[in-house]
Amino acid sequence: IKFSSVAAVAIGIAAAVPLYASALTEENLIYLEAWRAVYQAYYDGTYNGQNFLRLKERTLKEYKMQSREETYAAIESNLSTLGDPYTKLLDPSKFAFVTGSKKGGQSSGVGIEIAYPKDRSVEGLLVVNTQPGSPAERSGILPNQLLVQIDSSPTAGMSIYEAAGLLKGEKGTVVSVLVRDEKTSGVRTVELTRDALRRTNVGSKFCEAGEAGGEPSGYIRLSSFSDQTDLEVRKAVRDLKSQGSAEYFLDLRNNGGGSFDAGVNVARIFIDQGTIVNIADAKGIKDYYDAKNAAEDSSTPLTVLVNGGTASAAEVLSGALQDNKRAVLVGERTFGKGLIQTLVRLSDGSGVAVSVAKYQTPNEVDINKKGITPDVVVAAEGGG
Numbered sequence: 001i002k003f004s005s006v007a008a009v010a011i012g013i014a015a016a017v018p019l020y021a022s023a024l025t026e027e028n029l030i031y032l033e034a035w036r037a038v039y040q041a042y043y044d045g046t047y048n049g050q051n052f053l054r055l056k057e058r059t060l061k062e063y064k065m066q067s068r069e070e071t072y073a074a075i076e077s078n079l080s081t082l083g084d085p086y087t088k089l090l091d092p093s094k095f096a097f098v099t100g101s102k103k104g105g106q107s108s109g110v111g112i113e114i115a116y117p118k119d120r121s122v123e124g125l126l127v128v129n130t131q132p133g134s135p136a137e138r139s140g141i142l143p144n145q146l147l148v149q150i151d152s153s154p155t156a157g158m159s160i161y162e163a164a165g166l167l168k169g170e171k172g173t174v175v176s177v178l179v180r181d182e183k184t185s186g187v188r189t190v191e192l193t194r195d196a197l198r199r200t201n202v203g204s205k206f207c208e209a210g211e212a213g214g215e216p217s218g219y220i221r222l223s224s225f226s227d228q229t230d231l232e233v234r235k236a237v238r239d240l241k242s243q244g245s246a247e248y249f250l251d252l253r254n255n256g257g258g259s260f261d262a263g264v265n266v267a268r269i270f271i272d273q274g275t276i277v278n279i280a281d282a283k284g285i286k287d288y289y290d291a292k293n294a295a296e297d298s299s300t301p302l303t304v305l306v307n308g309g310t311a312s313a314a315e316v317l318s319g320a321l322q323d324n325k326r327a328v329l330v331g332e333r334t335f336g337k338g339l340i341q342t343l344v345r346l347s348d349g350s351g352v353a354v355s356v357a358k359y360q361t362p363n364e365v366d367i368n369k370k371g372i373t374p375d376v377v378v379a380a381e382g383g384g
Contacts, residue, residue: 027065032056034075034089034352037344041356045282048082055081068348075352084355085116086339088159092349097165099343108171108194111136113256114147114160115311115337118369123156124148124180125163128335129254129309132223135192141179143254143309148187149178161353169194201225202232206243218245222266225258225313230265237269237296247301253331257312264289267320270327272298275362276320279340285364286357302327306372307380311335318372319361329374338367
């Protein structure tokens with residue numbers, strides 16, 4: 001799970017103590033820390049169409065908060081009213097895992113990108129995509145299937161942070177997942193052996209005239225975004241252009257995102273001028289990213305392939321290319337993950353993941369929950 005540097009400023013949110021603190025218990029104060037973290041930074045100033053101040057007063061009256069469990073229940077009840085599965089309470093062990101995993105170190109996993117189902121009545125966690133060559137891909141797990149259990153833990157009500165922790169582990173150890181296919185209603189248990197995940201983010205191929213049914217073309221497959229992705233894509237474009245490519249095909253299908261900055265920088269490879277993406281919070285657009293007049297190729301015809309597994313940073317890139325009329329998008333509507341989260345630590349070692357901003361395309365179209373509609377809609381075949 002990655003958190004954009006765009007929202008880093010929100011990490012230091014202060015949990016100021018109210019004037020009537022002497023009448024409050026320690027549990028009340030922990031609750032207020034969490035409430036204030038959301039109140040000060042949440043991206044939706046309407047708080048899903050409710051009075052968040054009145055919600056606080058009502059919660060302090062209705063919840064006794066005589067134990068940490070009761071306090072967490074009060075916090076979770078408030079967060080549930082937002083209708084945002086990405087704004088979550090993390091208990092101390094989960095918070096330690098998430099923040100600790102950002103420091104690097106060797107971790108092995110199974111190569112599954114997960115998200116919350118768009119339909120909140122659906123139980124389980126949605127498979128956005130599987131990493132090429134990973135244990136999950138080799139096992140036949142497909143995008144849009146549901147993880148309903150990880151080892152002995154049902155995923156109903158589980159956060160994606162907790163699920164990520166359960167899926168990771170030492171290389172060579174086995175994790176069992178129960179997978180349900182919504183289309184067929186089939187359920188199967190899959191044993192996955194954790195392995196070191198080596199991401200090959202960029203692949204490219206030059207296609208001679210006639211080989212792809214047209215002019216000489218360059219095909220670039222982009223499976224995810226990391227710190228070096230834009231450099232690899234720039235090199236691929238340069239090489240394909242030198243070989244005589246008259247058009248490019250950029251394949252973002254089943255690209256679940258990754259580094260936001262890399263997504264922006266890849267857009268700059270194809271766009272010389274214009275806005276790449278807007279960042280909006282409760283007060284409107286607070287930041288934006290522009291092209292830098294440093295495109296490697298801003299004119300050669302470009303087709304971008306997308307599907308329901310194209311998410312997050314890949315949607316930022318797709319939206320930039322579409323709105324700037326730099327590319328034609330072909331495929332299915334994209335996934336629709338356009339929120340930026342940050343972590344706020346609470347005094348007892350727990351924390352709250354808070355959605356603090358959202359991505360908007362250059363034309364100020366929200367990505368979240370809606371996705372991006374391609375210029376040419378083509379239904380996926382089979383598993384997509």
